[in-house]
Amino acid sequence: MTENHRLRLRALLAADDDHGVGPLTRICALAVVELQVTGVGVTLVSRAGSVDAQQRLVHASDAVAARLEDLQLTVGEGPGLTAITSGAPVLAPDLGAARSRWPAFCPDAQRIGVAAAFAFPLTLGAIALGSLDCYRATTGPLSRDHVACGLLLAEMAFEALLTEVAGHAPDDVGWLSDIHAEVHQATGMVSYQLGVGVQAALLRIRAYAFxxxxxVATVARRIVDRSLLLDDGNGTTP
Incomplete structure (x- = not known):
């Protein structure tokens, strides 16, 4: 069922590709429809969890979604930030009942018209790039199917975001011929170690680097000299 759902969502995104709209814009628009939410925003966080972490809004479906992302950045808490640090979806169907969890975020979010918020991390294993944050103007939970759909859309947003910041699509391996041979070698090593294809291995290397x-060359060098191991969760030092 999940694979069929993934294929359906990708087909819907591809169907809108002729309109000259970027993939993240299309993903957010699709999320509004599929999850039956009021608005959606995508936030990028580089070096998450570190003292020099940087957060920025990449796309918002409407003005309230944009203000919601800005609010989380301002107060330093909220569903999106929690999803990024936990690596799991964060579901808050009633922000009025979540004030003890995010005391600085919830009152202001409610004042701008947000009654419920749902955040899905943009992750690959334990590598987090940001979050797909959805809100509703009315309270109410997401169904199990909606949560599953949100996770799939977050997966697609991860790929789109990495493509945007890295300049290469996940299935584009042609550019490897123009860079150091260590990236070729590292990609092969990760592919073998994790039992995944070359494209998936390269995506993991790019994600870890960003x-x-x-x-990317620095990460590849560390993989080749075995000072860095990319496992199914996160990069570790042997």
Missing amino acids: AHGLA
Whole structure:
């Protein structure tokens, strides 16, 4: 069921590709319809969890979604930030009941018309790039199918976001011929170690590099000399 749902969502995104609208814009618009929410925003967080972490709004479906992302950045808390640090969806169907969890965020969010918020981390294993944040103007939970759909849309947003910041699509491996051979070698090593295809291995390397503020070549060198191991969760030092 999940794979069929993924294929359906990708087909819907592809159907809108002729309109010259960027993928993140289309993903947010699709999320509004599929999750039956009022608005959606995508926030990028580089070096999450570190003292020099940086957060910025990448796209918002409407003005309230944009203000919601700005509010989380201002007060330093909220569903999106919690989703990023926990690596799991954060569902708040009634912000009035969540004030003890986010005392600085909830009152102001309610004042701008947000009654419920749902956040999905943009992650690959334990590598987090940001969050897909949805809000409703009325209280009420997401259904199980809506949560599953949100996770799939977050997966697609992760790929789109990485493509935007790295300049290469996840399935584009042609550019490898123009860079250091260590990236080729590292991609092969990660592919073998994790039992995934070359494209998936390269996506993991790119994601780790971006999330940690490193050059792809630097990450590749550390993988090749075995000072860095990309496992199914996060990069570890042997």
